[in-house]
Amino acid sequence: MSIETDIKQPTFRNPYHRLIVNLMFTSNWVANAQMHLLKPYDLTLQQYNVLRILRGQYPNPVKVSDITERMLDKMSNASRLVDKLVLKKLVQRTECPSDRRAVDVVITSKGLDLLKKLDVVQADYEVELNNKLTDEEALQLSQLLDRLRR
C-alpha cells in the first residue's frame, strides 16, 4: 500500500515531504515487528543492538562510550542499557586497565547463545522482506538512504 493510503493523507507538498513521512512510518513499522520478535526473549530493541555491537568485537571489549557512538539511537543511555544486560548476565563489565574512567564491556557466552537463537528468528524475518524486494532493490534502497544522510 502506498504511504498515502497507509496514513490516509491524500497529498504531500513535495517528494521530500513524502519521503520524510514515509521513512519514519516505515521505520516504525519495522521497529515494531522487530520488537515483537524480541519480546519472547525479554530483550528490547536497544538491548539487542548493544549485544550485536559487542558480538561484532568479541572477544575484544568495547567501551561504553564506543557503544554510545555506534548505537542506532544515540540518545539512549548506554550505561543503563549495559546495567540491564549485566543483570541478565548477558554481558560482563570490567574497569578498563589503561583508563580508569572507561569501562570495558564484553558479551558473555550466555549472551552469544541468545544472539545465536535470535539469528534464526531474524533470518526468518529477512526472508519475508525477500518476498517484497529483490536483493538489488534492497541494496539500492540502502544506497539511497546512505545518500540521504550525506
Added chain:
Amino acid sequence: MSIETDIKQPTFRNPYHRLIVNLMFTSNWVANAQMHLLKPYDLTLQQYNVLRILRGQYPNPVKVSDITERMLDKMSNASRLVDKLVLKKLVQRTECPSDRRAVDVVITSKGLDLLKKLDVVQADYEVELNNKLTDEEALQLSQLLDRLRR
C-alpha cells in the same frame, strides 16, 4: 557516508540485514533533526504529527480513534497527546454528538498559526534534502519503502 562507516560495522549478513539497520539508523537521524527543529516551539514530533493530521481535515473534527489510526507511531497514546495540545490551546476537544463514546478534536487558530510558522522551518529542511537526492530519487526511495511494507 555508507551505513557501514556510520555505525562502524564492516559487514552485514545480506542486503536485507543491511537494509533493516540502515532504515532504523536513517529514520532516527531524520527524527533527531526534526525534533531539534521543533524544540524551540516546544512541540514533540508526535504532537506535531497530530497537529498536521488535524490540519488535514480542518475545519472538520477528527476523532481520537482516527488520530491513533493515522499516527506514524501507533503505540503513542493519542488521548494523552491531545491532552497536552489542549493545555497549550492548540486544539479543542468536544464530545462527538452522534456517539457519546467518541471525542471530536479540532485544531484551533493558534494551532494553525503555529503550523504555518513550522511550514517554513520544514521547507528549509526539505531544501537540504534536495541537495542530496533529486526529486526522482526521493520518489523512487518512497516507492521502495512502500513496497517493503506490502
Added chain:
DNA sequence: GCAAATATAATGTTATTACATTTGATGTAA
C-alpha cells in the same frame, strides 16, 4: 607540577512510551 579544561560513566529527574485495565456508551442477539 598544577590548575583548568576535557573526557567518561553514572545518576537524577521529568516526560513519554508501551502496554493493561477501567469506565462508560453502543451494538446485537435472544
Added chain:
DNA sequence: TTACATCAAATGTAATAACATTATATTTGC
C-alpha cells in the same frame, strides 16, 4: 427489554527516553 459483547477514550503502571548534572580520571597549557 436485557444480557453480553464490542467499542472509544481515559487512566494506571512500570519501563524507557531525553536530557542535565555529578563524580572521577585524564589531558593540556602554563
